[in-house]
Amino acid sequence: MTVRQLFSAVLGVALIAGALLGSGIARAQGDDPTIQAGVIVQGEDGSVQTFCVTLDGNAPTGLDALEATGLDTLAEQSSMGATVCRLDGVGCTPPGDSCFCQCEGDGPCTYWSYFHLSDAGTWQFSIAGASAYAVQQGDVEGWWWRNTSDTSAAPPPALSFESICGAEAAFPRTVVDGMDHEMTLDTPPQHIASVTLGSDEILLDLVGPDRLLGVSYFADDPAISNISDRLDGIEHTDLSGDPELLISLDADLVVMASYSNPAALEQLEDAQVPVFALSEFNSVDEIRANIRLLGEVTGEETRADALIAEMDARLEAVQDAVAGEDPVRVLYYEPGGITYGPGSTVDEIINLAGGVNVVAEAGLEAYPLVDPEFVLSTDPDVVLVSGWFSGKDDPLGWFTSDPALGTLRAVQEGRVYAINAAHMTNVSQYIAQGVEDVAYALYPQAFPDLPMIATEEPAHD
CATH class of the missing domain: 2.170.130.30 (Ferric Hydroxamate Uptake Protein; Chain A, domain 1)
Structure with a gap:
């Protein structure tokens, strides 16, 4: 133009x-x-x-x-x-x-x-x-x-x-976390420690690095984190659930999760550390709820609403693009037989991208381990592979060179792709990127103006 x-x-x-x-x-x-x-x-x-x-x-x-x-x-x-x-x-x-x-x-x-x-x-x-x-x-x-x-x-x-x-509600305020524990804050917290990668990613976009005292050790790993290149200015990038370290930080808010070590949570509460725990992380609705909770406890409701609106707009754009496409049957797989079924965010990503998860078709639960025989029996149209949890540097090469798995129709047709683990396994607003990645891998014809950036080259030409 x-x-x-x-x-x-x-x-x-x-x-x-x-x-x-x-x-x-x-x-x-x-x-x-x-x-x-x-x-x-x-x-x-x-x-x-x-x-x-x-x-x-x-x-x-x-x-x-x-x-x-x-x-x-x-x-x-x-x-x-x-x-x-x-x-x-x-x-x-x-x-x-x-x-x-x-x-x-x-x-x-x-x-x-x-x-x-x-x-x-x-x-x-x-x-x-x-x-x-x-x-x-x-x-x-x-x-x-x-x-x-x-x-x-x-x-x-x-x-x-x-x-x-109008969202800058008056402090002090009392908020209720994901475990139904009440917390009263006199002022918006300015020194926040986050111990889960999901809360790391949400909080960085909500409050910026200036109010983050520390993030989890996962945040610094580009293979699994969507914010690894944005941690400048954050003093601690190695936090875990170690209660003694968290107590020593003197943070005015420590964000943990319901699955955190109960003994560590109890020790922090006994030390009067202001702990705010998130609960579920298994669906987009639960991600929305966690963003809203963190917006409320930090006094950043407006930014929380904007994050949710942006995520929802991207999800809607994908669904509009793939509407009318014939459903593609897909398997997400990691070396060692790791896959995901109903009740997991990976399953929801596949569904939102317009695909059919063969693990759900088979009636398996959220986090099953499967063997090569299961993979062969499902005969998926597309296989998405990732290797972060297994430590495999080349999960695509590993999958396609396997004597049994290499006989799959998806391998022979060149429809096996290495997918970005940080996009696929996150439990924050970045889940929209996982949906975009999968939709493009399944339906490239619906996105003619986009390059194939989400996945690596297919297994065969």
Whole structure:
């Protein structure tokens, strides 16, 4: 798409939006010295950030609201107001670049698009640049690093002002953890220790590294962790359930799990360590519940809602893409006969990706061990292999070179793939990546614009 084509498309959307919005420039403010507005920013990787900003009540603009988030912002002025060229390190850098440097030529066009949340709770494209749009008390502004050629991309979650700015509930507050234990916090915890990988991944996206005193030793392992490259600034990256170490941290919140050592939990409670335990981790619904619980205990309900909304949007996009495809029968397998059935997150990933889990077909339980005879008898269309738990460096080579397993139809047809273990076995919002990986492995024809990045090369050409 050329820049001229981009502006033609933007003008067309603007004319439609104008009928819906009227003129935002003429809206008057009240007499209050300050106002509050919500700002939602969705970046190039689909991650969502939400901000409740306080602005001078004297005719603040959309650009004022964006700059109040603290994100690095580079804008270019025009007759229609400011156009945001670069935000939070993403975009173009005038004057060396055009503000629409990723819209030149006939290829895809990606730029920072600007929206306002309507009274109906839907996004409306802005007819004015950010510096020409007057923000009122209670408005919600949206910014999206949008690729116009990706029609399946989900826009930012349409969060209400109340969910963004009203979620900072008063402290002290009393919360109930996954084991029905009450905890009262006087202030939002600022020194949080996490002892499970699932809570590590959720908390890093909820509160950032500044409020994390420590994470589990799994978090530093890129083979199983989705956050191993984001741990800078976290003092401890080696936590386990060792109660003496956890007591010595003097954390104002320690996040554990119901399956943690009961004796360790009791010792921590006796030492009056503020322990918050999560319960179940076996389904997307339980992941949603854990994100909400951690949002509540940290005072970050808004970010929790945004994480859930982003995860759900990605899951919905996959299901829309594979709707109508003939179901593919699939086996997830790890060396040593490890697989997963109903009641496991792996089984739910396969189902959400549109596949049929042959382990569930066979009536097995959540965490069975199976032998080669079982694998041969199920004759899956696709086999997904991973080797983290077994320690195999090349699970794909191991599987396809096995004399018995190598006779499978899936091996002969080149439909055995090594899958990302961190995406498949997580119990956080990153489960959406596992669903995307599996859906693409099963139905590549439903994702013609995506490269085969989730899996390695098939077993045979």
